[in-house]
Amino acid sequence: MPSPFPGMDPYLESAEWTSVHHNLTSAIGRRLAPKVSPKYVVRTEERFVLEILDDVGMTRTSYYPDFGVAETKATYEATQTHRGITPPVLLRALMPTPVPHVTLEIRSVTNRELVTAIEIISPTNKRGEGYWQYVDKRNRLLNTSAHLMEIDLLRPGKRIPMQDLLPPAPYFVFLSRVDKRPLVDVWPIQLADVLPTVPIPLLAGDDDVALDLQLALNAVYDAFRYDLTVDYSRPSEVALAGETAVFAQTILVKSGAIQAE
Numbered sequence: 001m002p003s004p005f006p007g008m009d010p011y012l013e014s015a016e017w018t019s020v021h022h023n024l025t026s027a028i029g030r031r032l033a034p035k036v037s038p039k040y041v042v043r044t045e046e047r048f049v050l051e052i053l054d055d056v057g058m059t060r061t062s063y064y065p066d067f068g069v070a071e072t073k074a075t076y077e078a079t080q081t082h083r084g085i086t087p088p089v090l091l092r093a094l095m096p097t098p099v100p101h102v103t104l105e106i107r108s109v110t111n112r113e114l115v116t117a118i119e120i121i122s123p124t125n126k127r128g129e130g131y132w133q134y135v136d137k138r139n140r141l142l143n144t145s146a147h148l149m150e151i152d153l154l155r156p157g158k159r160i161p162m163q164d165l166l167p168p169a170p171y172f173v174f175l176s177r178v179d180k181r182p183l184v185d186v187w188p189i190q191l192a193d194v195l196p197t198v199p200i201p202l203l204a205g206d207d208d209v210a211l212d213l214q215l216a217l218n219a220v221y222d223a224f225r226y227d228l229t230v231d232y233s234r235p236s237e238v239a240l241a242g243e244t245a246v247f248a249q250t251i252l253v254k255s256g257a258i259q260a261e
Helices: 017-036 072-078 128-142 213-223 242-255
Strands: 040-051 097-108 114-120 147-152 171-176 185-189 197-200 209-212
Touching (some): 017 213, 171 197
Antiparallel strands (some): 097 114
16 A cells, blocks of 8 residues: 655654664665666665663654653562662663664776765654764765755754755755765755655766656555555654645545545
8 A cells, every 4th residue: 555645654763763774775766776876876884873762751753762761669579689788769761772873875886986975864853963974974974075865754853054045845855966066966855745856966977867766665665565554644753734734634644644634
């Protein structure tokens, strides 16, 4: 069953996002590899970022499991192993969580030079220390001879730093071409929009190759059966509001994903 939404499915901005992120990265790589061969190869680069969530009072809109406390009564009884010793209350500490980040790289076959990097933005790229780590990595990439594409399909958090004000939109694709910097090609994407087909630049003298983001996302949604785990009868984990909420409700009713109230 396909997603009921024409473009990005806001219900995927949830605990499913880590899975979507990895699968979409792989799907994009598989689509690009035959288009850039034999002069270029497509590879994934994985790194881990340690994240500590700042606020203990996380809500169910969190992308990662909430931190909580143990039930004090049960904990009290379980810790009475030595008479005369005051038992403690066991609470969970904030621990750094290793969060995987995957970058798609297009490299030349001759010298393995990085030609184009494609980043699908993660929640950790948009908040706390993870944001500044990503900005640092981004700045280093922008000081190389590589093109950089950033695909931001997440509404919450900070956007990438821009000198000019971004137009209002929930989703974006950014393309920084080496020969156009500091100018950046920007695709604002509304909830009602089909994800764009975007150009992937290569070395000077070689034509861009086209990447249909919507086809890639559709293939991932269908292949991994996200329709079986996404509950459209409940509010999305990242809340929709105003006109976007009305649009989402209309789409879900029209597609048969939920019943009209």
